[in-house]
Amino acid sequence: MAKEITNRSEDYSQWYLDIVRKADLADNSAVRGCMVIKPYGFAIWEKMRDQLDAMFKETGHVNAYFPLFIPKSFLSREADHVEGFAKECAVVTHHRLMNNPDGSGVVVDPSAKLEEELVVRPTSETIIWNTYRDWIQSYRDLPLLINQWANVVRWEMRTRPFLRTAEFLWQEGHTAHATREEAMAEARLIHDIYARFAEEYMAMPVLKGSKTPNERFAGADETFTIEALMQDGRALQAGTSHFLGQNFAKAFDVRFLNEENQEEFVWATSWGVSTRLVGGLIMTHSDDEGLVLPPKLAPVQVMIVPIPKPSSEIEEYAGKLMAALRDRGVSVEYDRDDKKRPGFKFAEHEMRGVPVRVGVGMRDIEKGVVEVARRDTKEKSSIPVDGAADYITSLLEEIQANLLQRALDFRADHTSKADDLETFRSLIEDKGGFVYAHWDGTTETELKIKEMTKATIRLLPLEPEADEGRCILTGKPSQYRVPFAKAY
RNA sequence: CGGGGUGUAGCGCAGCCCGGUAGCGCGCGUCGUUCGGGACGACGAGGUCGUGGGUUCAAAUCCCGCCACCCCGACCA
Numbered sequence: 001m002a003k004e005i006t007n008r009s010e011d012y013s014q015w016y017l018d019i020v021r022k023a024d025l026a027d028n029s030a031v032r033g034c035m036v037i038k039p040y041g042f043a044i045w046e047k048m049r050d051q052l053d054a055m056f057k058e059t060g061h062v063n064a065y066f067p068l069f070i071p072k073s074f075l076s077r078e079a080d081h082v083e084g085f086a087k088e089c090a091v092v093t094h095h096r097l098m099n100n101p102d103g104s105g106v107v108v109d110p111s112a113k114l115e116e117e118l119v120v121r122p123t124s125e126t127i128i129w130n131t132y133r134d135w136i137q138s139y140r141d142l143p144l145l146i147n148q149w150a151n152v153v154r155w156e157m158r159t160r161p162f163l164r165t166a167e168f169l170w171q172e173g174h175t176a177h178a179t180r181e182e183a184m185a186e187a188r189l190i191h192d193i194y195a196r197f198a199e200e201y202m203a204m205p206v207l208k209g210s211k212t213p214n215e216r217f218a219g220a221d222e223t224f225t226i227e228a229l230m231q232d233g234r235a236l237q238a239g240t241s242h243f244l245g246q247n248f249a250k251a252f253d254v255r256f257l258n259e260e261n262q263e264e265f266v267w268a269t270s271w272g273v274s275t276r277l278v279g280g281l282i283m284t285h286s287d288d289e290g291l292v293l294p295p296k297l298a299p300v301q302v303m304i305v306p307i308p309k310p311s312s313e314i315e316e317y318a319g320k321l322m323a324a325l326r327d328r329g330v331s332v333e334y335d336r337d338d339k340k341r342p343g344f345k346f347a348e349h350e351m352r353g354v355p356v357r358v359g360v361g362m363r364d365i366e367k368g369v370v371e372v373a374r375r376d377t378k379e380k381s382s383i384p385v386d387g388a389a390d391y392i393t394s395l396l397e398e399i400q401a402n403l404l405q406r407a408l409d410f411r412a413d414h415t416s417k418a419d420d421l422e423t424f425r426s427l428i429e430d431k432g433g434f435v436y437a438h439w440d441g442t443t444e445t446e447l448k449i450k451e452m453t454k455a456t457i458r459l460l461p462l463e464p465e466a467d468e469g470r471c472i473l474t475g476k477p478s479q480y481r482v483p484f485a486k487a488y
Numbered sequence: 489c490g491g492g493g494u495g496u497a498g499c500g501c502a503g504c505c506c507g508g509u510a511g512c513g514c515g516c517g518u519c520g521u522u523c524g525g526g527a528c529g530a531c532g533a534g535g536u537c538g539u540g541g542g543u544u545c546a547a548a549u550c551c552c553g554c555c556a557c558c559c560c561g562a563c564c565a
Contacts, residue, residue, distance in 0.1 A: 342525070
């Protein structure tokens with residue numbers, strides 16, 4: 001069922017791009033590296049967004065919005081931060097165009113040069129912390145638990161729809177706390193929320209852990225990550241939550257008076273997930289027939305196809321089922337297009353990943369049944385129409401669970417151990433997936449292994465399984481294994 | 489920024505080597521027959537052949553410049 005792993009990544013890449021296009025998710029845009037998200041693709045993002053937003057709000061967060069433009073000087077306040085992002089910033093230098101004197105369209109008006117150039121946000125820590133300085137005076141102002149839904153721009157050299165685009169949509173949470181412990185707990189809380197969302201809603205299992213210093217967010221003291229495994233054996237960083245220590249508070253001079261009337265710098269976190277999750281969703285579940293959506297995130301969970309074409313008799317028969325499904329909170333649509341034939345519609349809805357298709361024709365009406373087809377296994381069965389709403393409701397739950405299980409099995413099949421460099425290299429190269437190996441803990445070794453094999457340490461397990469061994473590169477002692485993988 | 493490749497109808501491509509004024513499939517429109525797994529037939533619409541120059545009686549085709557995009561690297565929280 002699942003897409004077979006191929007070492008020829010261009011095949012996999014083509015398969016992915018075909019799904020994006022054929023399932024009507026996104027198009028290339030006129031701007032290099034930016035994509036147009038089409039209504040169906042955006043509907044999936046909206047389902048994700050609404051669910052995440054609810055989870056943030058349940059844990060005391062509120063939404064706000066900060067400017068798109070950041071004065072260039074803000075970026076350089078935090079040394080690591082500017083170093084991390086400087087190479088991929090879009091910069092606004094002027095604020096006016098004028099007619100070209102030679103009549104060939106418009107040019108930038110040189111007299112409209114900005115005093116201070118503006119950077120299109122690659123992330124908002126700087127402008128938000130510059131604002132927080134004015135909002136925080138006392139411990140009574142803390143914690144400050146704010147999230148924003150926004151777009152950001154990172155001028156990446158190579159892009160791929162959803163997985164890495166120059167402009168992308170995301171949420172970024174920025175919180176301020178009175179103590180180190182509280183900020184760390186916040187970073188861990190969000191990390192847990194991301195993992196729960198990935199598994200319960202996306203049916204995408206993730207590894208949880210912290211990043212090595214080398215892979216940490218620019219300006220963070222600790223980065224927590226969730227890492228998923230795609231069907232071509234590559235890992236996808238799906239969401240990060242950062243403990244920022246007092247780095248940004250110091251850079252933007254954000255202090256507060258504690259209960260003892262002493263001045264302290266505040267403690268911070270930031271965290272985000274993006275439209276990259278849509279790419280992860282596609283790559284986790286899709287097959288050669290197209291997209292496969294987990295019911296909890298499918299814009300349409302059940303599509304009713306009249307056979308051979310719409311009629312008032314079929315609509316009346318199906319209408320009762322639709323009402324019963326809606327009563328149970330299931331989103332259902334009736335395909336009333338009378339131009340397309342049933343076979344075409346079947347293929348089309350499969351392409352778009354609709355979890356359950358219900359076929360209704362005269363034959364079914366005579367027998368008092370409907371034909372129920374599930375997208376994940378392609379199985380079809382004839383179900384009495386009277387109990388169909390209950391059957392389909394539980395079938396949706398079963399599909400959700402099956403997709404997660406399938407992905408878990410795939411990950412288990414593509415998780416291995418290596419005790420020497422040659423085994424490691426061949427596992428990474430031929431099998432893909434996560435390869436657990438011993439590492440001496442140094443950035444130097446991490447980088448050398450990356451250079452030799454393209455594999456990176458995806459995370460450091462939070463509760464590592466004790467397993468003494470020797471680093472596959474240097475032979476130095478190691479207390480536990482870390483998962484390596486090639487990553488997107 | 490290096491190495492390779494491609495620009496021809498909405499999409500995917502052929503034609504280029506060997507110059508003669510543009511074609512195929514899908515899609516699109518109309519009509520008819522169809523309709524329980526991507527229908528078929530007939531007719532039809534749609535193209536500054538990426539762009540600028542050169543050679544030639546004549547350029548999609550040959551030559552030179554430029555631009556864009558894709559792939560592999562580099563890069564990438």
